[in-house]
Amino acid sequence: MSKQNDRALRIYNEVLELDRLHYGLWQPDDELTIDNLKIAQERYESLLIDSIPNGVNSVLDVGCGTGIMSKRLIAEGYDVEGLSPDNNQQKLFTESLDVPFHHCIFEDFQPQKKYDCLIMSESAQYINLEKFFPAVNNALKANGHLIVCDYFVKNDASGILAKSGHNLENFLTRAKSAGFTIVQEKDITADVTKTLDIAKNFADKLFLAADIGTEKIRAKHPHLLRFLQWYFRKKIEKSKEQLALIDSVAFAENKSYNFFVFQSGA
Ligand SMILES: C[S@@+](CC[C@H](N)C(=O)[O-])C[C@H]1O[C@@H](n2cnc3c(N)ncnc32)[C@H](O)[C@@H]1O
Incomplete structure (x- = not known):
């Protein structure tokens, strides 16, 4: 290409x-x-x-x-x-x-x-x-x-x-x-690795926002949440893997x- x-x-x-x-x-x-x-x-x-x-x-x-x-x-x-x-x-x-x-x-x-x-x-x-x-x-x-x-x-x-x-x-x-x-x-x-730390801070804030945003659903519909977690398990695993890319300690290793x-x- x-x-x-x-x-x-x-x-x-x-x-x-x-x-x-x-x-x-x-x-x-x-x-x-x-x-x-x-x-x-x-x-x-x-x-x-x-x-x-x-x-x-x-x-x-x-x-x-x-x-x-x-x-x-x-x-x-x-x-x-x-x-x-x-x-x-x-x-x-x-x-x-x-x-x-x-x-x-x-x-x-x-x-x-x-x-x-x-x-x-x-x-x-x-x-x-x-x-x-x-x-x-x-x-x-x-x-x-x-x-x-x-x-x-x-x-x-x-x-x-x-x-x-x-x-x-x-x-x-x-x-x-x-x-x-x-x-x-x-x-x-x-x-250079502080750039990864800044990206990690940014990602942490996004996860916190998602956590706050789903608070009500988690309390009211725990079964629905478990289903969604199962349904999107591959995507969730992939996101976790992607987070390793912005870990400055792992990067330097x-x-x-x-x-x-x-x-x-x-
Ligand atoms: C991380 S960016 C760096 C851009 C710029 N040099 C800088 O320092 O801001 C990588 C650059 O390499 C280009 N690139 C990707 N594959 C390439 C290839 N095979 N040959 C030449 N450039 C490529 C991308 O399009 C992009 O411009």
């Missing part, structure tokens, strides 16, 4: 009104508020932008989301292009930015030129690992730079948290085999969130 409508990303954007679709970079004393999340997201983008090596001019923002990172890169003077397979993001990007946009998955991208730098802000996890480095080499100049910031799965990970993201060791082995060297790296797991700047070979 080359074009998509990602509902989870639409919820961040349209329900939570977040322009950015990444975790952000928190400071230890930050309180869990949406305003602080927005500041953390800007701080995260600054980390990526400040890490762009000297001499870079052309940048491809791979999995560019709503285009906020691209906007900041353009303001910094870079020659930017965006890429995303998502239909809604295509609309948002092209309505707000007057630079080329490529509407496809990165694996299918047929570049018309080679770029100095590719940025993948929380998009590497979606790209097929077998096709990942061949596609990067196809789009990047010799000695070009690839910036990847994303979560990865640890070797001993298990359960639902092991299901999304590339295995870190496999990813780095493939990078090396494809001729890439690491020029900067940082494990920022501890700086099973995943790491890493920032890398790679350089391709000559």
